[in-house]
Amino acid sequence: MTDSFISIRNLYKIFGPNSSAMISRAKSGMHKADMLKEFGHVLGLRNINIEIKKGEITVIMGLSGSGKSTLIRHLNRLIDPTSGEVIVNGTDILKLDRLQLLQLRRTQMSMVFQKFALLPHETVLTNAGMPCSVRGDDRRVIDKSAREWLHRVGLSGAEALYPHQLSGGMQQRVGLARALTSNSELMLMDEAYSALDPLIRSSMQDLLLELQEDLQKTIVFITHDLDEALKIADHLVILKDGEIVQQGEPQHILLNPADPYIEDFVSDINRARVLRVRSVMTETISGSTDLELLDGDENLEAAILRSKGEAGKTFAVHTAGQQVGTLKMTDVLKALVPAARRSNPSNAE
Amino acid sequence: MTLDELVSKAGGGEAEVEAIPFPSLDVLHKACGSIPRTRDMTAGLERLFLDVKDPIKVVLDPLTQPLSWALRNAIETMQSLPWWAAIIILVLIAQLAGRRVGVTLFVLASFLGLAFIDHFAYAMQTLAIILVCTLICVLIGVPIGIAMSRSNVLERWLTPMLDMLQTLPTFVYLIPLIFLFSVTEPKLYGIAIILYAIVPAIRLTNLGIRLVDADVLEAADAFGMTSRQKLLRVQLPLALPNIMAGINQTIMLSLSMVVIASLVSAPGLGTLVLRGINKLELGVGLVAGLGIVILAIVLDRVSRAALQRVNKMHQPGA
Ligand SMILES: Nc1ncnc2c1ncn2[C@@H]1O[C@H](COP(=O)(O)OP(=O)(O)OP(=O)(O)O)[C@@H](O)[C@H]1O
Numbered sequence: 076m077t078d079s080f081i082s083i084r085n086l087y088k089i090f091g092p093n094s095s096a097m098i099s100r101a102k103s104g105m106h107k108a109d110m111l112k113e114f115g116h117v118l119g120l121r122n123i124n125i126e127i128k129k130g131e132i133t134v135i136m137g138l139s140g141s142g143k144s145t146l147i148r149h150l151n152r153l154i155d156p157t158s159g160e161v162i163v164n165g166t167d168i169l170k171l172d173r174l175q176l177l178q179l180r181r182t183q184m185s186m187v188f189q190k191f192a193l194l195p196h197e198t199v200l201t202n203a204g205m206p207c208s209v210r211g212d213d214r215r216v217i218d219k220s221a222r223e224w225l226h227r228v229g230l231s232g233a234e235a236l237y238p239h240q241l242s243g244g245m246q247q248r249v250g251l252a253r254a255l256t257s258n259s260e261l262m263l264m265d266e267a268y269s270a271l272d273p274l275i276r277s278s279m280q281d282l283l284l285e286l287q288e289d290l291q292k293t294i295v296f297i298t299h300d301l302d303e304a305l306k307i308a309d310h311l312v313i314l315k316d317g318e319i320v321q322q323g324e325p326q327h328i329l330l331n332p333a334d335p336y337i338e339d340f341v342s343d344i345n346r347a348r349v350l351r352v353r354s355v356m357t358e359t360i361s362g363s364t365d366l367e368l369l370d371g372d373e374n375l376e377a378a379i380l381r382s383k384g385e386a387g388k389t390f391a392v393h394t395a396g397q398q399v400g401t402l403k404m405t406d407v408l409k410a411l412v413p414a415a416r417r418s419n420p421s422n423a424e
Numbered sequence: 425m426t427l428d429e430l431v432s433k434a435g436g437g438e439a440e441v442e443a444i445p446f447p448s449l450d451v452l453h454k455a456c457g458s459i460p461r462t463r464d465m466t467a468g469l470e471r472l473f474l475d476v477k478d479p480i481k482v483v484l485d486p487l488t489q490p491l492s493w494a495l496r497n498a499i500e501t502m503q504s505l506p507w508w509a510a511i512i513i514l515v516l517i518a519q520l521a522g523r524r525v526g527v528t529l530f531v532l533a534s535f536l537g538l539a540f541i542d543h544f545a546y547a548m549q550t551l552a553i554i555l556v557c558t559l560i561c562v563l564i565g566v567p568i569g570i571a572m573s574r575s576n577v578l579e580r581w582l583t584p585m586l587d588m589l590q591t592l593p594t595f596v597y598l599i600p601l602i603f604l605f606s607v608t609e610p611k612l613y614g615i616a617i618i619l620y621a622i623v624p625a626i627r628l629t630n631l632g633i634r635l636v637d638a639d640v641l642e643a644a645d646a647f648g649m650t651s652r653q654k655l656l657r658v659q660l661p662l663a664l665p666n667i668m669a670g671i672n673q674t675i676m677l678s679l680s681m682v683v684i685a686s687l688v689s690a691p692g693l694g695t696l697v698l699r700g701i702n703k704l705e706l707g708v709g710l711v712a713g714l715g716i717v718i719l720a721i722v723l724d725r726v727s728r729a730a731l732q733r734v735n736k737m738h739q740p741g742a
């Protein structure tokens with residue numbers, strides 16, 4: 076794939092004193108629990124392959140301990156892999172020496188942290204300008220762009236304050252501004268919103284989507300919250316015990332869960348609100364013009380609302396003024412029930 | 425020859441249990457002449473010390489000469505200042521360091537009081553020694569602490585040495601130093617004070633840097649800071665409250681050592697205390713002791729006020 080900004084290939088990470096000896100066992104199929112029990116080594120990541128596309132938000136999701144933080148730290152080599160390749164923008168970052176690595180971190184990537192990780196003794200303005208001052212940019216240029224980005228994240232007027240004078244949500248805005256000031260293509264966000272309460276979190280997600288519309292950065296976002304993942308993901312990777320269980324377009328994963336684990340994971344989601352019309356429709360284009368029009372990006376809730384309870388209704392689905400398919404309300408109703416329960420109704424409680 | 429045989433030869437048989445002497449060096453020497461007596465051992469140690477003294481002096485003398493020079497000059501400068509200038513400068517320093525009006529006023533009152541009872545010159549001598557020694561402790565101790573925080577091996581080696589420096593009775597320090605340097609040289613007591621007082625500066629720098637929030641350090645790495653940038657921009661500033669606490673302790677330890685160091689000709693309030701003891705001049709000793717207490721409170725309050733100021737900047741909640 077040509078538009079891939081990062082390629083992660085056959086990545087393995089094993090924690091423990093004798094990781095290189097363990098690698099062959101991991102490669103020949105040993106899983107996390109067995110390796111811990113038999114050899115006392117933690118299998119952090121096992122055979123990870125991900126293509127991260129330029130300008131997309133890739134969300135990595137998994138429960139606590141599934142290896143999300145470990146994975147994202149391989150992208151800027153805060154952690155070195157036991158085996159495998161990480162290609163960022165055409166360069167194999169495992170071949171970089173110390174100085175080249177510093178250069179890569181300074182110019183190509185930025186990071187936002189769960190616990191904000193701001194410098195407590197520096198002002199909001201200096202914190203926001205940190206990536207540039209590390210590079211040794213001119214003082215005035217730094218302040219100017221730091222001010223601009225603080226304004227973009229809604230923190231104008233707070234420049235002279237110290238981090239402890241801000242609420243958690245505002246501190247994370249500084250964290251976001253800091254990442255943006257670095258002006259790098261890749262933005263790594265490790266559970267950036269997990270420490271925030273739901274309302275603030277939701278507004279921070281909106282802020283991110285709004286910024287992303289303008290900036291088209293390549294973002295790797297980690298979360299353990301499925302709603303958050305579905306809201307912002309272009310590409311969703313689901314991790315379990317250091318392995319990828321499924322990856323793909325979020326809508327696709329919702330409709331075609333690969334195994335019971337994912338089915339379980341997605342079973343509690345409000346499907347009517349998350350599923351889009353275009354993922355449920357059939358791609359037949361009917362010639363008749365008397366059908367009501369519906370935007371493909373609307374969610375099923377909107378479709379149900381428009382049908383006014385009429386189960387036999389059919390819509391013509393449009394995207395950008397072009398008809399792309401038709402939507403039968405019966406398909407909508409089917410999609411609302413997870414696939415597992417559809418095929419085996421006795422399982423449903 | 426087994427131990428048992430030796431013991432029985434030394435007199436006393438198995439029958440008289442109480443009479444068996446402990447097989448100390450002296451007792452064993454009686455049984456076998458080739459075993460040294462305890463006094464041979466101490467004499468040997470002394471000879472050894474005298475033998476290595478000269479080579480050590482060759483190295484140590486030039487290294488420590490600046491210390492003598494700094495102490496002499498500091499004491500002279502402090503004493504050559506007119507009393508009002510000295511008080512103004514000290515009060516200004518207190519204000520700048522602590523920024524607390526109450527503390528500054530207390531400092532002013534203390535020095536006026538010391539001057540009023542004619543102890544000002546002595547107090548200035550003591551203060552000069554403390555300032556020089558504290559400064560050197562910081563200049564040497566903080567870098568050692570930084571090195572220690574970066575290497576677990578170094579920490580493992582240094583910790584017992586620091587423990588020893590802190591637990592050795594203060595008089596014991598003076599013994600090897602008296603051998604090495606003449607009593608007329610200021611560096612003799614300077615080294616004793618520094619060895620004793622440097623420990624908390626090293627320890628708390630090490631501790632402070634090791635306690636720096638791992639998340640902030642990770643952020644520093646993620647944005648490509650060099651280890652030098654990390655040290656100056658993250659580790660030292662975040663460790664500053666601990667380092668300041670260490671300096672506060674260093675100052676207090678210097679004060680306690682400078683009093684004892686009057687035994688080896690350190691000038692200042694300690695000499696008055698010593699006179700009180702030697703000549704049984706009870707009043708002189710007590711008043712000088714009071715002066716030391718006042719000096720201790722002044723130093724503690726000012727350095728603590730500075731510490732609190734730094735703490736407040738870091739985490740206002742606390
Ligand atoms: N330095 C380390 N040494 C040993 N094991 C480690 C180390 N770092 C991580 N692990 C292990 O690797 C696994 C994955 O950890 P990781 O921190 O990546 O999980 P996570 O998905 O980010 O979880 P969370 O949601 O709690 O942050 C865990 O089992 C953890 O115990």
Ligand SMILES: [Mg+2]
Nearest residue numbers: 143144145266
């Ligand atoms: Mg994590």
